[in-house]
Amino acid sequence: xxxxxxxxxxxxxxxxxxxxxxxxxxxxxxxxxxxxxxxxxxxxxxxxxxxxxxxxxxxxxxxxxxxxxxxxxxxxxxxxxxxxxxxxxxxxxxxxxxxxxxxxxxxxxxxxxxxxxxxxxxxxxxxxxxxxxxxxxxxxxxxxxxxxxxxxxxxxxxxxxxxxxxxxxxxxxxxxxxxxxxxxxxxxxxxxxxxxxxxxxxxxxxxxxxxxxxxxxxxxxxxxxxxxxxxxxxxxxxxxxxxxxxxxxxxxxxxxxxxxxxxxxxxxxxxxxxxxxxxxxxxxxxxxxxxxx
Numbered sequence: 661x662x663x664x665x666x667x668x669x670x671x672x673x674x675x676x677x678x679x680x681x682x683x684x685x686x687x688x689x690x691x692x693x694x695x696x697x698x699x700x701x702x703x704x705x706x707x708x709x710x711x712x713x714x715x716x717x718x719x720x721x722x723x724x725x726x727x728x729x730x731x732x733x734x735x736x737x738x739x740x741x742x743x744x745x746x747x748x749x750x751x752x753x754x755x756x757x758x759x760x761x762x763x764x765x766x767x768x769x770x771x772x773x774x775x776x777x778x779x780x781x782x783x784x785x786x787x788x789x790x791x792x793x794x795x796x797x798x799x800x801x802x803x804x805x806x807x808x809x810x811x812x813x814x815x816x817x818x819x820x821x822x823x824x825x826x827x828x829x830x831x832x833x834x835x836x837x838x839x840x841x842x843x844x845x846x847x848x849x850x851x852x853x854x855x856x857x858x859x860x861x862x863x864x865x866x867x868x869x870x871x872x873x874x875x876x877x878x879x880x881x882x883x884x885x886x887x888x889x890x891x892x893x894x895x896x897x898x899x900x901x902x903x904x905x906x907x908x909x910x911x912x913x914x915x916x917x918x919x920x921x922x923x924x925x926x927x928x929x930x931x932x933x934x935x936x937x938x939x940x941x942x943x944x945x946x947x948x949x950x951x952x953x
Contacts, residue, residue, distance in 0.1 A: 670709050678707030682714050693722045697878045708853070708875040715876025716908040716950065723949030730911040730951075731944055734881070740914035743940040744921050745770035745794055750777055753784035760785045767940035768792045768820070770920055774800015778810065782817055794918070796823040799849055804833040808840055815842040821918070823868060823895075824848040834863030846895050846918075854883045857890055866893030866917065871909050872901075884915050898923040903934025907950040910935050910942045 685703050697718060700711045723730045731738050745768040748759045756771075763769055769789075771781060774797040785793065795814055801807035807825040814822065821844040826833050828850035838845055844865035851860050851867040853874045860867065869883050880896070887894050895918040896909055903924040913919045921942060924934050933953050935942050945951035 670707060675707060675710045675713075678704040678710035679713065682710065693718050694878060697876060701875065708879075709872040712871040712874075712876040712908070713905075715878060716871070716904075719877055719908065720949035720952075727948050729944065729946055729948060730877075730908070731914065732946075734911070736911065736914050738914055738944045741941045741944070742913065742916060742919045743767040744913070744919040744937060744942055746922050747796075747920070747926060748772065748781075748785070750775045750781070753777065753780040756781045757784040757788055760788050760791070763791075764789070765937070765940060766791070768794060770794045770796055770922075773797045773810070773814075773822070779813070782814065782819070786817060790818060793817070793819045794821050794823070794920070795819050795843075796848070797825045799824050799827045801825045804830075804837050807837055811837075811841050811843050819843060821846055821866075824850060831859060831863045834860075838863050838865065844893060846893070848897070853879060854886050857883075857886050857892070861890050861892060864892070866895055868895040868897040868920070869916075870897045870899065872899055872905075877908050877912060880909070880912055881915075884912070893917045895920060897921070900926055902927070902930050903932040904950070904952055906934060907932075907952050910944060911950070913942060 682700060682703050697715050700714055704710050719730055723733050726733055746763040746766040747770045748756055750772045760769060769785065769791050771793050773795045801810060804826060811822055823846045825845060846866045846868050847860045847864040848868040867887055869880050871877065871880055874880055874883055884894050894916045896913050896916040897920040898906055898909060901923040906921050906924045909921055913921060924930050935944050935951060
């Protein structure tokens with residue numbers, strides 16, 4: 661993953677600096693791996709993406725030392741893997757229609773929303789498929805009334821949910837919207853780490869957990885447990901990442917209600933051989949650690 665500009669407070673340079681600091685201060689063997697992972701926050705408190713990378717490396721090490729894949733180490737059943745979505749970016753309707761055709765092997769499409777093209781893009785997809793759509797507005801609706809009107813329109817067109825319809829800081833408007841929305845609303849930009857749950861719970865039906873936002877697999881597992889205790893749905897998501905970045909989240913994916921782990925499929929220069937998508941679902945290899953050769 662490469663950040664061209666500050667994203668959630670991090671840049672490529674800041675991640676590199678944090679990784680160097682972690683390497684300099686860290687022990688040379690896993691030992692108590694959970695204690696080791698927790699110690700990363702003190703070493704790199706403002707670098708969750710860097711911590712997620714080290715967390716994944718530690719867990720790969722632990723899995724390889726135990727000679728089991730991470731899903732088995734955690735007691736997770738890969739048979740419970742939900743389908744992953746394939747993302748379609750905001751684009752002209754003709755291009756969206758072609759992307760929907762190209763994604764014919766996927767059971768769910770994720771469509772970026774919040775532009776003047778919204779209705780035309782959804783209609784273009786519906787010209788060629790009735791595949792379930794998940795909408796991702798990325799804070800794109802200007803006000804709650806517009807958001808409600810658009811969500812009501814989407815609900816009539818086999819759209820399953822909408823991510824982050826309003827700006828992350830507009831929790832009062834989200835509470836209003838949640839009370840009226842015919843579709844589940846998922847917090848993405850509004851949710852970073854488990855400590856954000858009390859703030860977002862009233863305005864959303866679920867949270868999008870991304871390892872690079874929360875700091876890795878241990879933090880993600882804690883967020884999943886906390887969301888369940890709060891009655892919130894769980895989406896496991898990603899940024900644009902290599903197959904190595906996606907792998908750690910993929911081992912947790914059977915614990916989620918919704919999976920959006922296609923970042924590696926949206927790049928042309930992935931240097932790793934990732935877990936394949938078979939019949940719309942990530943098929944985890946039965947190989948030690950992350951399962952990436």
